[in-house]
Amino acid sequence: MTITLQVLVSGLAAGAVYGLFAAGYSLIYRLTGIVHFAFGDLVGLGVFATLLVLAGTTPVSQAGATEPRFVLALIVGLVLCVAAGTATYVGIVQPYLSRGSTIGWVAGTAAVAFAIRAVIGATFQRSSYVFPDPLPFHDIGHSGFVRIGGAQVQARAFFVIGLAVALALGSAWFLEHTRYGRALRAVADDAEGARFVGVPVELLVALAFGLVGALAMIAAIAAAPGEAVNANTGTLLGLKGLVAALAVRFGPPLWAFVAGLVLGVVEAAIANVHIGSWQLGPSYREVLPIAFVLLFISLWPSPEALEERE
């Protein structure tokens, strides 16, 4: 029971971040029909830009975790993340979409991913960094851990889960009930038709590319002080998001978010749960979900995922 609660909370906290990435992938897929291979790394770029303003490139630091500086750093990171996301769409994705070249956007977005990772890796060359924490989670309970029914749970986990769920529900509400949200759904449904009735499709999609990055970045930063970060952090979070999005076959963003939550819990369970003396263990944590999703999509593809046939 105690281990179950611990697995559930830590899994949900990790999954909440995966979920926002997954929702981003799925929204982008539904708007444009592309899979954004640079998504995780673009968010990583924002996270490290924030870290750079906060603490420079020193490996371990609580410096700069004062509120005004943190707000400044966060704004710099978010602006960079949105700008880079929008630029990726305008410069890399849109040209190939209009030419109908799948290989173009696949290779182009993957190229952006590797280029960003190279830049982050060249600037932050150590294998791990500690992200300073502006919020005083450290003072709650025993150095940030609270006991619930015998389980040791990170207090931050509740904050991350709450924030991510709020962001996910907020964006869902935005898509459902605002003018811009309706316009985006129109684009997802039929881009040509939306363009015909005067929706500024290119502008909206370019903004969406930037904004989904910002949402994922906020969640990633909320979770960042909990674990060491390095140049691969964004890439790996992106990978998990992609796995979750593929598990719902790029369905509605809210489903993708839920799939992310499930993925987080499944990973934590694979790593920690014993059934009797039998346990899969942490080695299987990364590989089993990917293998399962690959098998799933190749055996049970949705009709839209299948190549067009006569």
Added chain:
Amino acid sequence: MSALPETAVELRRAAAEARAGWSRQGWLALAAVAVVALVPFLSLPGVRLDALANTLYLALAATALGLTVGSAGLPSLGTGAFMAIGAFTSALLVARSGWPVEPAALAGAAAALVAGLLSGGVVRLRRAFVAVSTWLLAWLVWLFLLAFPSVSGGSQGLILPQKTLLGLDATPTVHFEVALALLALTALAIAAARRGAPGLELSALRQAPALATSLGVGLASRRLAAFAATATLAGLAGALAVQLQAVADPNAYDPFLSFKLLVAVLLGGAAATLGPAAGIAVLGLISLVSGPFARLLHLPLERFDTAVAAILLVFVLALGGEGIVPWVLARLRRKERPKRLPAAPAAPAAPPPHEPVLRAAGLRKAFGGVVAVDGLALELARGETTALIGPNGSGKTTALRLISGASRPDSGVVELGGSDVTETSTAERVRLGIARTLQTTSAFTELTALENVLVGRGVRRPFAGLVRTAFATPRARREAEAAETAALQALAVVGLERAADTPVPELTSSQRRLVALAAALATEPDVLLVDELAAGAGADELDGLAAVVDRIRERGVALLVVEHNLRLVRRVADRVVVLAAGATVAEGSVAEVAASGVVQRAYLGTQRL
């Protein structure tokens, strides 16, 4: 007992053909390979042979990827995974079980083949999904190697003992020659496959999957063959390269390896067989030049290479580049159209009996609440043209789709020659003798007229698989000649015998429809379903179209034409079926139907004009 002399005859024949087909380019290629083969013996200053041999193995994997990316058009981001599987299979067999290198390398290739077949289900998916799935595969294999040090040797990697290769000490020189020979053979085999039926059909599937599958091209089988061949060859390259490196290090197989191979293919040019190898050469040169720069800037070298390769690719793609090799070839080679004598249509067999060949009964298909076809019954006889007419939305095209197998009826049966084919797939029905032309896409625009028709011929070519074509077996070669003759005859039937080598973009839209008709004819159908042959045709073209339809009918084919152009219907139809709201409202000769007034009511409503 006759097998031996037969083989000898075949070999002599093949040798004669090879001599006849040998050209200046052949000599040039052979000379180039020979010169490269001498490189290890020149003791050039500053050249590291092991690095060169390793590059050749990479070029082998990239050349194999050229088949999947260039011909099949599948954006595979997972080729490095197959190299890793080949590498670790052979490394484990050599290091732990003491196998010799050669069987271990073959086992590595076999393991990669199995992995390729297991993950090959993804080739049925749209390209975006192929890209994601192969990308995840690359991550899966790499994360697996990292997570299980017992398999991969952990951060040390697996240390491999020095072995022999082909009876010689496995020095970099030996590896270099082996890699070069494999690369040359692979390039030859892939070039042959691309020129032959597999390349043509993969290209057709890439351009217009719906049209290709309507001609009976097996989407899954053709693409799976290409994907699995790429996996096997990449596995072989990985298996041999790891023996050269003498250590199997998991970190050498991160997803970037897969990306690098794709970059090489696109940089060198996916459309050319030698493009990917050229791309690897370019990447190698870049890394030679960028090395000192990276040291100057105190940057980790791999990171720097990564960024340079990525940025280079973005530039090449942004310039709309087809890659280096196709760009060079386009400037060197002037396209010469082969000279051919126009074929005459093969004489039709003796006038066939007007026996019924296809029977449909009680066909019903609803989309949600809309009943598109409601209890349709049809009978088609050899040497007879039936016209299916009716206003827009009356269910004509849906009826064709039900008969051709493109969609399944909710109820009812389709019988061909007395046997029930209601549950068979489109491809199977094409093989059994039901062909159909499409209303929307008529021809593959990157192919010539003759190549379009050859795509249709595919279902009658049992020896045109990837392996037989790549090795150019005697039967495959004989069959290829026969297929070309048959395709030329099919073009002659529709009157386009002089346009055989004309690229589709130079044809008029009516001519494209005729090309599509010839492609359907090349499948040797008993029943031919024609959707809107006269759409967009001018009045002066109608006589020609009518003559074509009549010529096909005289060959004993049962024709069902869906047609809006009632003038053409009057010229060609032996029988007319009028559909309205998915049901037959009139049936009979042109005169009978015209006299009944049903057509007028169906098109114009009940109010008198």
